[in-house]
Amino acid sequence: xxxxxxxxxxxxxxxxxxxxxxxxxxxxxxxxxxxxxxxxxxxxxxxxxxxxxxxxxxxxxxxxxxxxxxxxxxxxxxxxxxxxxxxxxxxxxxxxxxxxxxxxxxxxxxxxxxxxxxxx
Amino acid sequence: xxxxxxxxxxxxxxxxxxxxxxxxxxxxxxxxxxxxxxxxxxxxxxxxxxxxxxxxxxxxxxxxxxxxxxxxxxxxxxxxxxxxxxxxxxxxxxxxxxxxxxxxxxxxxxxxxxxxxxxxxxxxxxxxxxxxxxxxxxxxxxxxxxxxxxxxxxxxxxxx
Numbered sequence: 001x002x003x004x005x006x007x008x009x010x011x012x013x014x015x016x017x018x019x020x021x022x023x024x025x026x027x028x029x030x031x032x033x034x035x036x037x038x039x040x041x042x043x044x045x046x047x048x049x050x051x052x053x054x055x056x057x058x059x060x061x062x063x064x065x066x067x068x069x070x071x072x073x074x075x076x077x078x079x080x081x082x083x084x085x086x087x088x089x090x091x092x093x094x095x096x097x098x099x100x101x102x103x104x105x106x107x108x109x110x111x112x113x114x115x116x117x118x119x120x
Numbered sequence: 121x122x123x124x125x126x127x128x129x130x131x132x133x134x135x136x137x138x139x140x141x142x143x144x145x146x147x148x149x150x151x152x153x154x155x156x157x158x159x160x161x162x163x164x165x166x167x168x169x170x171x172x173x174x175x176x177x178x179x180x181x182x183x184x185x186x187x188x189x190x191x192x193x194x195x196x197x198x199x200x201x202x203x204x205x206x207x208x209x210x211x212x213x214x215x216x217x218x219x220x221x222x223x224x225x226x227x228x229x230x231x232x233x234x235x236x237x238x239x240x241x242x243x244x245x246x247x248x249x250x251x252x253x254x255x256x257x258x259x260x261x262x263x264x265x266x267x268x269x270x271x272x273x274x275x276x277x278x279x280x
Contacts, residue, residue, distance in 0.1 A: 027181075028231025029202075052231030 011095070012037070014111060016103020018083070021031040021051050021096045022119075024028045028052035046098070047064055050085060054096040058080065058087045075109055080101035121248065126158035127272035130213075134243040135160065138222075147222035148172060150181060152210075156269040157218065165274040169266055175221045176205060198230055201234075207233050211241040214248035217275040 002010075004022050011020035021033040030051045040061030058076055065073045076087040082101040086108055095112050097107065124135040126149075131149055135158045138149060146161025148168060155174035160238040162168050178197065186194030208221045208229065221241070224233055 024229075024231070026226075026229060028229035029234075047230070049235050052229065052235050056229055056232050059226075 002008060002115075002118055004119075007095075007118065009028060010031050011097060011108075011111060011115060014103070016100040018098040019047055019050075021054075022093050023051040023055045023096050025055055025089065025092055025094050025109060028055040050098060051096055054085055054087050055094050058089060058094050061087075062070055062089070075113060076091045077105070077109075086112060086118045088112045090119035093119060095119075122160060124158050124160035125273045127155075127269045128157050128249065129160045130247050130249065132245070134240055134247070137235055137243070138220075138240040140224065141239070142224065142232070142233045143228040144222045144224050147220060148175065149218055149220050150175060150269075152176060152217055152219055154266055156266070156273055160272055161223070165270045168273065169270055171221060172269075175219055178208065179210070179219050200230075205230065207237070209237055209241075211237075213245045213251060214242045216249050218244070 007097070008020045008022060011017055018037050019034055022031045023029065024031055028051060030047065033047055033051070036045065036047065040057040041054075057078070059074070061076050068088065072089065074088070078087075083101050086097045086099055086105075088095045090107050095116055097108060097112065098117060099108055124132060124139060126132045126135065135149060135220050136142065136148070139160050144161070146159075148159045148162070149157045150172050151157065154172045156168055156169070156172050159168050162171075179269060182197050183193035183195075186192055195210050197206075199206045204223055204225050204239065206221065206223055211218050222233065222237075
């Protein structure tokens, strides 16, 4: 079984993944994180905000899916102008990645879901 | 949800924003001496009075505990209850220190509260209190200060 640091390290090495994090599903706090790729020196670190809000969004998406009787969300992707935020739930934690627009989203999705199964 | 009621108008906007962004159920901003500056989520002055007194005492205890255990004061405290959670932290404006205590449930999370409280701290740091601070310690009239701030928040006793 992989450690949490191995999981974030492997996800962060995927092409296009800027940062990979494991975040508490309830408290939204970072459990494990990779370093930021392509972060401009002196620019604010978005990891804490993304972790907290990603976990928060995932909890709301879970409620929405439940209300629609769709079951637990398997994969959540937020598409923005300059990239994507991907979130996958794994029991008490969620995996959160920030991904560039040109990333191979299929590969990111597959690896995140495999990693989530490894945690569960 | 009701708007914050404030004893000092300059905190109304940042306090409302913190309440909305962090999805807090209730909160009180106060001086470390226990005098309330603003609150939301409470309709009873006695509740605010208790919270101010307790927060002031917990803050003093946490600082001393931090000094003894970690060599530096603990400035942020979080307690997760079964349904609701309490978050306490400090902020400053115009060189004056303030304490904040907020309550949230599963509609929010500690991570979300922390990030929006950091924004609140930054917003407050750019403001100046309307009243000049009279020293850093308690004035010795704790009850009087508390009652005056509660009068400002909820109206004079008898009219509440």
